Amino acid sequence: MKSTTRPSSRFSRRSFVGAGSLAIAAIPAAVTAEEVRTIGVPRREYGERSSFERSARLFPQTSTPGTGASRSPLADQYGIITPSSLHFERHHSGVPTVDPALHELAIHGLVERPQRFTMALLRRLPSVSRINFIECGGNAGREHRGNPGATVQQSHGLVSCSEWTGVRLSTLLNEVGLKPSARWVLAEGADASRHARSIPLSKALEDVLVVYGQNGEALRPEQGYPLRLLVPGWEGNVSVKWLRRLHVIDQAMMTRDEAASYTDLMPDGRARQFSFEMESNSVITSPSGGQQLDGRGWIEITGLAWSGRGRIEQVDVSVDGGATWSQAELQAPILNKAFTRFRLPWRWQGQETVLVSRSRDETGYVQPTRDAIIAARGMKEGPDGFNHYNGLKPWKLARDGKVTHV
Amino acid sequence: MKSTTRPSSRFSRRSFVGAGSLAIAAIPAAVTAEEVRTIGVPRREYGERSSFERSARLFPQTSTPGTGASRSPLADQYGIITPSSLHFERHHSGVPTVDPALHELAIHGLVERPQRFTMALLRRLPSVSRINFIECGGNAGREHRGNPGATVQQSHGLVSCSEWTGVRLSTLLNEVGLKPSARWVLAEGADASRHARSIPLSKALEDVLVVYGQNGEALRPEQGYPLRLLVPGWEGNVSVKWLRRLHVIDQAMMTRDEAASYTDLMPDGRARQFSFEMESNSVITSPSGGQQLDGRGWIEITGLAWSGRGRIEQVDVSVDGGATWSQAELQAPILNKAFTRFRLPWRWQGQETVLVSRSRDETGYVQPTRDAIIAARGMKEGPDGFNHYNGLKPWKLARDGKVTHV
Known part of the structure; x- marks a missing residue:
């Protein structure tokens, strides 16, 4: 069992069905079933899944439904793309309704030319697409505490993966011109709680995207429509959704969600802060x-x-x-x-x-x-x-x- | 302009906004807008797109809506994944409603052990995921005739790309055991018209999949729910949807859709038949x-x-x-x-x-x-x-x- 042989060679030409105990009905050489044949459903503008499919995000009923999370049904997922309709959610004050014709992204602070970017302008800029996962920093936290999830949706459902399309943050920062003292970028969302996180400039310039596309179409509302940050590989809450403002600063802002939350108290009484990276x-x-x-x-x-x-x-x-x-x-x-x-x-x-x-x-x-x-x-x-x-x-x-x- | 330099190096550090004629409003260094802040929409089990998004498949209204095609809005697509809701459609007798608990795939003909495969059994077999396009053989045909589409949806909308998950057809054929005289496989759908195509055994064993997953979830009804063939790179109609039967035979069946249709008359009066491959x-x-x-x-x-x-x-x-x-x-x-x-x-x-x-x-x-x-x-x-x-x-x-x- 220590073998590292590839399954494809180990199992090829083996019968998977015959070797088991599954009963497979043999059929006559000619299939002559006379099923009812009726004309099916006509074309439609925007498709929906089959009514036989019931896979759903999972969340407890609470008195504050906007402040929670919903978990992706990982057991039902095929391949690596999470359907946008089943991508996990986490929001602190519900999903805001943002009109893309009115939405703007402001970039200001330690920059030469503070600017507002409309959605139309962002779509003219050089774009990039990437398949990346997003994982909530708290995913599987209950496993740590010894209260394991009964299903993989309960235990690990705060992670999903999509094809994202948008503009490199480095492109936008080049447009506004960074001042020499710039070190961090504060990203702020348009949700009612104005969720905000500070991101080191080195990461911002490395691979962060300002995203408007998800799995081939516009972002879904729960995923930040019409604009979000995507900070690849880092805990999900820094990929700020409904992105409205980037404030270039010289030190971390110490927002609530990087001081009171998303900071881990260690056994010796000190705390891990800015522990951004999600490990393997x-x-x-x-x-x-x-x-x-x-x-x-x-x-x-x-x-x-x-x-x-x-x-x-x-x-x-x-x-x-x-x-x-x-x-x-x-x-x-x-x-x-x-x-x-x-x-x-x-x-x-x-x-x-x-x-x-x-x-x-x-x-x-x-x-x-x-x-x-x-x-x-x-x-x-x-x-x-x-x-x-x-x-x-x-x-x-x-x-x-x-x-x-x- | 004959340059083959990569755009990334040619345009880096260039300003895309400043160089154009677009007016960008400068903003004060501190953003102090006092927008209304209300709690947003709560979590939901299965997400939908924003009500601001109107991208839709396109089709003419006809008296036989089940026998036509709908076209994918390629101009609106980001990246390479076509949203399943906007994947093009082509069906000859509408979209059948197939209960996955009752659906079976029969494999018979020139095989040693004819069998029926339930969906549950198929899901136990070794699976594979692939990102592949599917293109209707007739895509852009109007361009040939000099009646070009006014939009890219009209001209080229009969092509889409998804992440597909399923079982290699070679795995299934190995289960049933091919007889030495086997040369072709007839694939038949469960739609009312029993759409059927013959596929050479060499292709069937090379890279054809029997697919139940699309973009992370079950196939959509228009794409063959609960089971379809995926014949990578070949004209779409051979990727038979609502797949119910594979008949292993010794020569092509000459079905309607490989004799009367999907065969191209050439100027010299001869016809191109079995011209499967979609070219670049x-x-x-x-x-x-x-x-x-x-x-x-x-x-x-x-x-x-x-x-x-x-x-x-x-x-x-x-x-x-x-x-x-x-x-x-x-x-x-x-x-x-x-x-x-x-x-x-x-x-x-x-x-x-x-x-x-x-x-x-x-x-x-x-x-x-x-x-x-x-x-x-x-x-x-x-x-x-x-x-x-x-x-x-x-x-x-x-x-x-x-x-x-x-």
Whole structure:
């Protein structure tokens, strides 16, 4: 089981169906079924999903529905693109309605030529598209605290991946002209709470985008319509949505969401602040908690891996609770700071066991165990646990095929 | 203008805004606007686009709405992923409603073990995801005939690109066991007209997928829910939707849609049949017909290129009707048989001119002119023109900024 052979060679020419216990009805050589044939639904301007499909974002009912989060149904996702309709949400005062014809982005502060950019002007500027994940800094925090999610949506649903299109922030900063004392950029949203974060100028000039497109069309309202920041690989709340203002400054602004929130108290009483980067992570999405295998035999173990530090280099999967590991196949293209889909065919013999995945990114960083994270950062009381939790996520597979959290 | 320098180096540190005639209002160093601040919309289970967005598929009203096509609004698309809601449609008897719990795929004919595959079984098999375009064989046919589309949606809207997920057809054929005499596979849909096409076994084993996922979720009804064939790079109608049956045979079935339709009569009275491959193509999507530039100065010329033969290697853009050409920047990743986004910043001086793009794929094949196509294949009478038209598409830019077809 220590093998690192590729599944494609290990399993090719093997029968996946015949080897299992699944009953497959043989059919006559000529199919002669006489189904009813009626003319179907005509064309429509903007399509919708099938009424048989019920996959939904998950959120608890609360008295302040604008201040919460909704989680993406990762177990239902195929490939690496999260459907915009199912991209996770996090907002502090609900989703504002912003008229793109009136919306402007102001850039001011330590710049030579403060300017307002209309949406029409932004669309004339050189653009770029990138497939990147966005992950809430608090994703999987409950796993840290020992209150694991029963499903992968509950445990890891605050991460999603889209194709984003917009203008490089460096292009805009070049337009306004940075003053020599410029060091940080404060980004502020047009939501009622004016969510704001400070971003170091080095990152702003490296790969940050001002985004208006998502998965081929305009941003969805929950994702910042008509304009947001995209700060690749960093905790989601710095990718400020409904972006209205960039204030170039000489030191971090110390906003509420970088002082009171999104700062991690350490065991020695000090705090980690500006811990922006989301480290390498992975989770098995199928089989995962709440699912039910319909019989022993061949199945595909699949899941998602991602790293804020770059590309995923390897994902290993264990089908025996971490005793031994097999290298999963990674779906090409393997992109920088994007979801990477991994897959491993596995023949389940009906035994009770634990499935778990472990990612390594191109920097050599290996996804840690929960114990290692607690040893390094301690255990925080409270309902949410730490930000930046990326521990291994085990799923228990019972003899009856039921999958539960460990 | 014969330069092949990358735009990124040619234009870096250049001001795109200042060099044009666009008026940008300077703003005070401190932004003190006192907008109304109200709590926004709460979370929801399945998101929708903003009510400000009106992009729509286009189709004429006809008395037989199930037998037509709808065109994707390419001018509005960002990046390379076509939103599933805006993916072009083509169906011969409307969109059938198929219950995935009852749907089965039968494989029979020249096989050792004819079988029916349920959706649940298909999802247990080793899967793969790929970003591929699908193009109707008749796309842009009206351009051939000299009745060019006034917009890029009218001219080229029968092509779209998605991330598809499913099972390799070779995996399924391995399960059922091919007999030595097997040469072709007939694929049949569950629509009322039982649309059916024969596919050579060599292609079936090469890269054809049986697909259930599109852009991260289940296929949309118009795209074949719950199961379709994906035949990468080939004319769209062979990627049979609502796939219910694969009949392994020893010669092509000569169905209606490979004999009466999708066969091209040549000038010498013979016919091109089984002309599956979509050749290298490209079109400028912005500025494009029906659009209006709001002033001279820097704009981004952008568009899409694709080839059924492999990757796009180069796209050149002419801003003087084809007299001189500049190499456009291609957005990475450049994927096999997928949309490739190209971009070229250009400073419009206000003159009347013609914009046109020209693609070359990795086989060295260069997108031809309309004249070259007519010289090779002649001019067909009738409303639709030829299938497989991939001629250069020029757009006229007038002094007042209006863009029209040539």
